[in-house]
Amino acid sequence: MPSDQLNDKQSLTASIEDIVDYMLSTYEGLVLSENWGERALFYNPGSKLPKGVYVLSFKERDGENDRASELNRGNLYRLNIGVGPKSFAARFGSKPLRPSAGGVVETGHDFTQINTIMPHPVYGWMNWIGVINPTHETFDGLKQEIEGAVIIAKKKFQQGK
Numbered sequence: 521m522p523s524d525q526l527n528d529k530q531s532l533t534a535s536i537e538d539i540v541d542y543m544l545s546t547y548e549g550l551v552l553s554e555n556w557g558e559r560a561l562f563y564n565p566g567s568k569l570p571k572g573v574y575v576l577s578f579k580e581r582d583g584e585n586d587r588a589s590e591l592n593r594g595n596l597y598r599l600n601i602g603v604g605p606k607s608f609a610a611r612f613g614s615k616p617l618r619p620s621a622g623g624v625v626e627t628g629h630d631f632t633q634i635n636t637i638m639p640h641p642v643y644g645w646m647n648w649i650g651v652i653n654p655t656h657e658t659f660d661g662l663k664q665e666i667e668g669a670v671i672i673a674k675k676k677f678q679q680g681k
Contacts, residue, residue, distance in 0.1 A: 532655045532656065532657075533635075533653045533654070533655060533656075534654050534655060534656045534658075534659040536559065536578050536580075536597055538656070538659075539576075539578075539599065539659060540552055540559075540561065542659075543561050543575070543576070543666075544561075547563075547575075547670050548565065549563050549564065549565030549674075549677075550562065550563055550564075550575060550670075551563075551564050551567070551572055553571065553572070555571070556583075557580075557581070557583070558577050558578060558579055558580065559577065559578045559580075560574060560575075560576065560577035560578065561574075561575045561576050561577070562574055562575060562673070563575055563670065563673035563674055563676075563677050564677065565677075568677075569677065569680070572673075572677065573673040573674075573676045573677045574602055574673065575601075575602065575666075575669050575670055575673045576599065576600060576601045576602070576666065576669060577599075577600045578597050578598070578599060578600070579591060579597060579598040579600060579650075580596075580597045584622075585621070585622050585642065586641065586642050588624040588631040588632075588641035588642070589631045589632060589641060589650070589652055590631075590632045591652070593632075596634070596652055596653055597652070597653065598650045598651065598652045599650060599651050599652075599654055599659075599662075600640055600643070600648055600649070600650045601648065601649050601650070601662065601665060601666060601669050602643075602646070602647065602648050602669050602672065602673075603647050603648070603649055603665045603668055603669055603672075604647060604668055604669075604672055605647050607647070607665050607668050608639075608644075608647040608649065611637070611649070611665075612627070612638075612639055612644075612649075615639075615644060615645055615647060616639060616644050616645050617645060618645040619642065619645070623642075624641040624642060625639055625640075625641060625642070625644040625645055627639050627644060629641075631650075632652075633652065634652045634653050635651065635652065635653060635654055635655050635658050636651060636652070637649060637650075637651045637654075637658065637661075637662065638650060638651070649665070
């Protein structure tokens with residue numbers, strides 16, 4: 521792909537900062553935290569729990585147990601969202617089995633595709649989804665699922681989990 525086309529596609533990408541700004545201005549009680557070398561948004565109003573409850577995270581590089589997206593190709597990140605079972609099933613059908621340590625879920629997806637919503641390569645079995653470098657349009661299409669993820673996190677928070 522010519523570099524000018526690549527730059528045009530990258531300019532359409534919703535940045536991590538765009539997503540964080542949207543989330544913090546839309547949902548009360550979210551906190552941005554860094555854990556295990558990743559940035560994540562947790563629901564934790566008043567910092568009542570040590571970390572809070574995950575809503576979404578940003579994977580910015582390959583890790584020892586999460587290399588399926590090949591994020592080290594450069595200038596890539598994966599947005600990860602913990603959605604409920606109904607939302608996951610509506611998008612992908614039944615959830616995959618838990619992979620063995622260091623493995624990926626077996627779904628038939630090419631986890632290296634950019635701007636394609638798919639099960640999370642490691643945590644799809646837990647109803648997590650992911651998308652590498654989503655465009656603003658793709659991110660907008662995830663807002664209903666993000667709303668659901670916030671609701672799930674609030675319920676877990678109220679239960680002290």
